[in-house]
Structure formats: structure tokens, C-alpha cells
Amino acid sequence: MALQREGVCRLCRREGTKLYLKGMRCFTEKCAIERRNFPPGQHGQSRRVKLTGYGQQLREKQKVKRTYGLLERQFRNYFEKAERAKGPTGENLIIMLERRLDNVVHRMGLASSRPQARQLVSHGHVQVNGRNVNVPSFLVSVGDVVVLRDKMKANAMVLQARDVSQSQAIAPWLEIDRENQRAKVVALPKREDVQTPSVNEQLIVELYSK
Numbered sequence: 001m002a003l004q005r006e007g008v009c010r011l012c013r014r015e016g017t018k019l020y021l022k023g024m025r026c027f028t029e030k031c032a033i034e035r036r037n038f039p040p041g042q043h044g045q046s047r048r049v050k051l052t053g054y055g056q057q058l059r060e061k062q063k064v065k066r067t068y069g070l071l072e073r074q075f076r077n078y079f080e081k082a083e084r085a086k087g088p089t090g091e092n093l094i095i096m097l098e099r100r101l102d103n104v105v106h107r108m109g110l111a112s113s114r115p116q117a118r119q120l121v122s123h124g125h126v127q128v129n130g131r132n133v134n135v136p137s138f139l140v141s142v143g144d145v146v147v148l149r150d151k152m153k154a155n156a157m158v159l160q161a162r163d164v165s166q167s168q169a170i171a172p173w174l175e176i177d178r179e180n181q182r183a184k185v186v187a188l189p190k191r192e193d194v195q196t197p198s199v200n201e202q203l204i205v206e207l208y209s210k
Contacts, residue, residue, distance in 0.1 A: 057207035060200055068097045069114055074137075079208055090201030091191045098189040101126065102136035104146055108176055108183045109165025110158055125152045140185045147182035 051059065065075045082092035097103065102118040105126055111117035118136045120126055126133060127147050128140065140146065152158055162178060170176055172193055175184040 054207075057203045060203040061207055064094075064097070064199055064201070064204065067114070068100065068103065069118060076208075079204070090205045093204065094191060094194055094199065094201055095189050096139065098194055099139045099141075100136060101128065101133060101138040101140060101146070104140055104174070104183065104185075105148075107171045107174060108146065108181070109162050109168070109178065110148055110181060112157075112161040112164060116157070116161070120148070120152070120158075125149050142185050142187060144185045145182060146185070147180070153181055 061075070065072070070078070078096055079089070079093055082096055083089045085092045085096075098107075102114055102121050105111055105117035105120055106114045111120055121136045121138075122134050124132055124134045125148060127149060128138065128144055130145075132149075148158065158181070162181070166178065171189065173185065173187045173189045175186045177183065
């Protein structure tokens with residue numbers, strides 16, 4: 001699990017887009033992008049330069065890596081697996097990241113951010129097919145049933161996240177039962193199902209292909 005030592009709002013500002021790393025705060029006027037949409041640092045406002053081809057590729061990779069909370073080595077491993085799989089490498093990469101258990105918990109609306117979802121998983125509060133799974137990188141498959149354990153169903157943080165998620169779009173590859181805080185994977189995610197943040201995965205493929 002990636003250990004983030006600096007303020008995560010700085011990461012959003014560095015990438016110039018919302019990565020939704022702070023949960024509820026990202027949907028308010030307190031969001032760093034809403035208040036200071038320029039790179040962090042003393043010279044952030046005057047440091048806007050046109051990115052080179054390599055710079056664009058690097059920023060796209062960093063954006064995806066930070067969105068899903070991965071270290072460089074973890075991200076590279078996902079890319080290599082995506083490269084070996086059938087189909088376009090970029091699409092394979094995004095789909096694989098979407099299948100992570102912590103992301104599924106986030107998509108279910110049980111956590112307001114992926115870091116919060118990762119904490120729920122790693123603390124043993126999530127079950128897959130009736131078995132406790134505390135590995136955030138666990139990849140779900142079609143037919144898997146993900147459910148929050150009973151002792152957490154009345155947790156204030158979880159209930160708040162669930163209430164907010166009711167106004168947001170549901171991932172079409174998940175069959176979500178909000179009342180019972182469970183979901184079934186009815187299909188593998190498709191590339192068009194992943195809308196936020198906007199990503200050009202082909203730039204990542206070009207970066208790693210050098």
C-alpha cells in the first residue's frame with residue numbers, strides 16, 4: 001500500500017485535476033482545485049510551461065498511479081500484466097485497476113475515497129463470497145459478491161459515504177444493494193465505464209514502451 005506523507009491536495013494541484021483523494025472535501029468549495037488550481041510550491045503560479053511529449057506521458061502516468069494510490073513498482077507490475085493480456089494494453093491496465101477490491105468498495109459507496117476504502121479492506125471489514133479478504137489489491141471476478149461485515153454497517157463514516165453516493169452514478173458492471181451494503185460483480189468493467197478522472201492511457205503505454 002502506498003504511504004502518502006504529504007498533503008494529498010497537493011497531488012491534485014500538481015496534476016491539475018481532481019483525483020478525489022479527500023472524500024467529501026472534494027465535493028465542496030474547500031477543494032484545493034476550486035481554490036488554487038495551480039501547481040504547489042513557491043513558484044507554482046509562475047511555473048506553467050507547455051509540456052513536452054515526455055512530460056505529458058509522465059503526468060498521465062502519475063495521475064493514474066495517484067488516483068489508485070499505488071507505488072511505482074506496483075504500477076509497473078500492473079502494466080506488465082496488462083501488456084501480457086489479450087487486447088489493448090492501456091485498456092487492460094485501467095480495467096485491472098478498476099477490479100481492485102479497494103476500488104470496488106469505493107464504487108459501492110461504502111467509502112468516500114479510495115484511501116478510506118483501502119482502510120476498510122485492510123482492517124478486515126470486507127468479505128468476498130463469504131470469506132474475509134484484507135488485501136486491497138485483490139482482483140474481483142464476474143460472480144463475486146462483495147459485502148461489508150455486519151459490525152461496520154452502522155458505522156457513521158460508512159453511512160455518510162452511502163448517503164452521498166446515492167446521488168452519484170452507479171458502476172454498470174456492479175449490481176449494488178445499498179440497503180444491505182453488498183454488491184455483485186455482474187460483468188468485467190469496460191473502458192467507457194471509467195470516466196473520472198479523464199485519462200489518456202495510450203500516453204502511459206508510450207511512456208513504458210521507450
